[in-house]
Amino acid sequence: MGLGVLLLACSDSETAELPQAAASSGAPAAGGGGATAAGTRASAGADLEALRANGIDKYIGAVEPSSQETGENGEVVFRFDVQAGPRCLRGDPYAMSIRKQDSDDLVIYLQGGGSCSSAVCSANTTADPKIPAVGLFNSSDSQNPVASWNLVYVPYCDGSLHYGDADHADESPPRYHHGLRNLSAALDVAVASFPKPRRILLTGSSAGALGTIYASPLVRLLYPQAELFVWNDSGSGISKPDGSRTKITRAEWATGALLPPSCDACPASPHSTPVIAWNLGHDPGLKVSFFSAYEDSVLADTFLMIGGPAFKQALLDETGKVQSAHPSRVKRFYVGGTLHTTAANLSTALGSVTIGQWLGYMLAGDARWVDSLQ
Numbered sequence: 001m002g003l004g005v006l007l008l009a010c011s012d013s014e015t016a017e018l019p020q021a022a023a024s025s026g027a028p029a030a031g032g033g034g035a036t037a038a039g040t041r042a043s044a045g046a047d048l049e050a051l052r053a054n055g056i057d058k059y060i061g062a063v064e065p066s067s068q069e070t071g072e073n074g075e076v077v078f079r080f081d082v083q084a085g086p087r088c089l090r091g092d093p094y095a096m097s098i099r100k101q102d103s104d105d106l107v108i109y110l111q112g113g114g115s116c117s118s119a120v121c122s123a124n125t126t127a128d129p130k131i132p133a134v135g136l137f138n139s140s141d142s143q144n145p146v147a148s149w150n151l152v153y154v155p156y157c158d159g160s161l162h163y164g165d166a167d168h169a170d171e172s173p174p175r176y177h178h179g180l181r182n183l184s185a186a187l188d189v190a191v192a193s194f195p196k197p198r199r200i201l202l203t204g205s206s207a208g209a210l211g212t213i214y215a216s217p218l219v220r221l222l223y224p225q226a227e228l229f230v231w232n233d234s235g236s237g238i239s240k241p242d243g244s245r246t247k248i249t250r251a252e253w254a255t256g257a258l259l260p261p262s263c264d265a266c267p268a269s270p271h272s273t274p275v276i277a278w279n280l281g282h283d284p285g286l287k288v289s290f291f292s293a294y295e296d297s298v299l300a301d302t303f304l305m306i307g308g309p310a311f312k313q314a315l316l317d318e319t320g321k322v323q324s325a326h327p328s329r330v331k332r333f334y335v336g337g338t339l340h341t342t343a344a345n346l347s348t349a350l351g352s353v354t355i356g357q358w359l360g361y362m363l364a365g366d367a368r369w370v371d372s373l374q
Contacts, residue, residue: 047260047261047262047282048217048220048221048282050260050261050262051217051258051260051261052221054257054258054261055165055257056180056214056217056218056221056257056258057184057218057221057222058184059085059180059181059184059185060184060187060188060218060222061188062084062085062181062184062185063080063081063084063085063086063181063185063188064084064188065078065079065080065185065189066079066080066081066084067079071097071129071130071131072130073130073131073132073133074099075097075098075099075129075130075131075153076097076098076099076100077095077096077097077129078095078096078097078098078129078189079093079094079095080093080094080095080185081093082094085178085181085185086178086181086182086185087176087178087181087182088124088125088126088127088157088158088176088178088182089116089123089124089125089157089158089159089175089176089177090125090173090174090175090176091174091176092125092126092127092157093127094127094155094157094178094182094185095127095128095129095155096127096129096152096153096154096155096182096185096186096189097129097130097131097152097153097155098150098151098152098153098189098190098193098194099131099139099150099151099153100150100193100194101139101148101149101150101151103148103149103150104197104198104199105146105148105149105150105197105198105199105200105201106149106150106151106152106190106194106197106199106200106201106226107136107146107149107150107151107152107200107201107203108152108154108187108190108200108201108202108203108215108219109136109137109151109152109153109154109203109204109208109343110154110156110162110183110202110203110204110205110207110208110209110211110212110215111124111153111154111155111156111204111205111207111208112156112204112205112206112207112208112209112234112235112341113156113157113206113207113208114159114206114207114303115159115160115161115207115249115303116159116160116175116177117159117245117248117249117252117253118248118252119244119245119248119249120303121159121175122302122303123156123157123159123207124155124156124157124159125157125159126157127155127156127157127182128155129153129155131151131153134344134345135342135343135344135345135346136203136343136344136346136356137151137153137343137344141346143346143347143354143356143357144346144356145356145357145359145360145363145364146201146359146363149201150193150194150197152186152187152189152190152193152194154182154183154186154204154208156207156208156211157182158176158177158178158179158182159175159177159179160177160179160249160253160255161179161207161208161210161211161214161253162179162180162182162183162204162207162208162210162211162214162215163179163180163183163211163214163215163253163255163258164177164178164179164180164253164254164255165177165178165179165180165181165253165254165255165257166252166253166254168252175252177252177253177254179211179253180258183211183215183218184218187218187219187222190222191222191223196225196226197223197226198226198227199226199227199228199229199363200219200223200226200227200228200229201229201230201231201363202215202216202219202228202229202230202231203230203231203232203233203343204232204233204235205233205234205235205341205343205344206233206234206235206298206299206340206341207235208233208235209232209233209234209235209236210235210237210272211235212230212231212232212235213232213235213237213272213275213276213279214255214258214272214275216228216230216279216283216286217260217279217283220283220286227285228283228285228286228287229286229287229288229289229362229363230286230287230288230289231288231289231291231359231362232276232288232289232290232291233291233341233342233343234291234292234293234296234298234299234340234341234342235299236272236273236276236290236292236315236318236319237271237272237273237275237276237318238271238273238299238304238311238314238315238318239270239271239272239304240270240304240305240306241270241306241310241314242270243270245270245304246270246271259275260275260278260282262278263275263278265277266278271314271318273318273319273321273322276288276322277321277322277325277326280322280325280326280329280330281325281326286329287329287330287362288322288326288329288330288331289330289331289332289333289358289359289362289369290319290330290331290332290333290334291332291333291334291342291348291355292315292332292334292335293334293335293336293337293338293339293340294308294311294312294315294334294335294336294337294374295308295309295311295312295336295337295338296308296311296338296339296340297338297340298340299311299340300312300338308338315334316334316373319332323371327371331358331362331369331370331371331372332371332372332373333350333355333358333372334372334373334374335348335350335374336374342355346359350372350374353368353372358372
């Protein structure tokens with residue numbers, strides 16, 4: 001499978017009442033419990049507020065969908081005017097979708113599909129909101145632990161892992177890294193459609209998994225009371241050890257403002273794993289699951305170009321630090337080989353336990369959710 005090129009499946013034509021555009025930049029969307037609600041489980045106040053001051057939620061409530069329709073597989077599709085801000089890498093319009101299932105729980109899925117910088121540019125350039133019924137998104141699969149959950153599908157087409165905020169319009173072809181705008185527009189729809197979920201699984205594959213690292217605090221701001229889980233499917237934040245790739249993307253995507261100001265290790269590390277550790281340290285309700293193959297060929301060879309053995313060592317070292325710091329709230333499910341992503345195939349197994357079962361253990365608080373390394 002390509003770099004996280006996964007879609008989903010939704011069904012419901014019910015009209016959602018959408019939040020009105022915020023009166024000023026940074027205002028929370030209406031109707032969802034909001035970033036200012038009392039009892040926030042998220043980061044210790046000053047740290048989370050510093051992220052807000054840097055602009056992590058500056059696009060929340062900024063735009064409304066231009067249209068709504070029922071999709072090919074029954075999903076409710078929301079489209080956005082390209083002039084309003086959300087747009088894809090080459091300027092195409094953005095769209096996302098939801099599925100309602102009369103559940104108290106919610107999946108927010110960030111699609112994968114490559115990345116784009118001056119170093120390597122191979123990424124989705126259009127947003128496809130159609131959601132096929134496979135793996136994690138198959139609502140009729142008894143092996144799927146979230147089969148009955150409501151679903152928000154966030155297509156990926158910005159080339160900047162769902163969190164870029166920069167234009168390179170003078171290039172040929174131009175690059176529009178509007179990931180943060182696209183994500184914020186999708187989360188506005190999420191909050192309006194599913195204002196008070198009991199549990200949230202924030203997940204993504206490949207580029208989408210990397211997106212969850214920076215989306216986690218934003219989701220917490222919008223849903224302060226929910227029990228929050230993250231499943232990182234083949235995007236743990238490993239980068240080139242010399243920091244060259246990270247330096248390029250942070251500059252070209254203008255993502256430095258998303259680094260927690262109180263995280264001394266975050267700007268210095270070439271990897272994004274210190275951000276995951278910071279999220280866990282400042283959100284005591286957060287639980288994180290990692291999936292990876294030890295020598296993931298798409299990441300190790302195609303994008304990072306460091307080779308399988310070097311990738312495996314960095315994967316174990318960096319996620320090991322996170323797991324050791326938060327052993328009760330971080331677990332890994334690592335398999336041998338070169339597989340890239342498994343959200344579309346929940347039968348990937350270690351011994352007699354499948355990834356689908358293992359995720360179910362996490363969501364249920366089952367003691368069988370354990371660190372699992374082949």
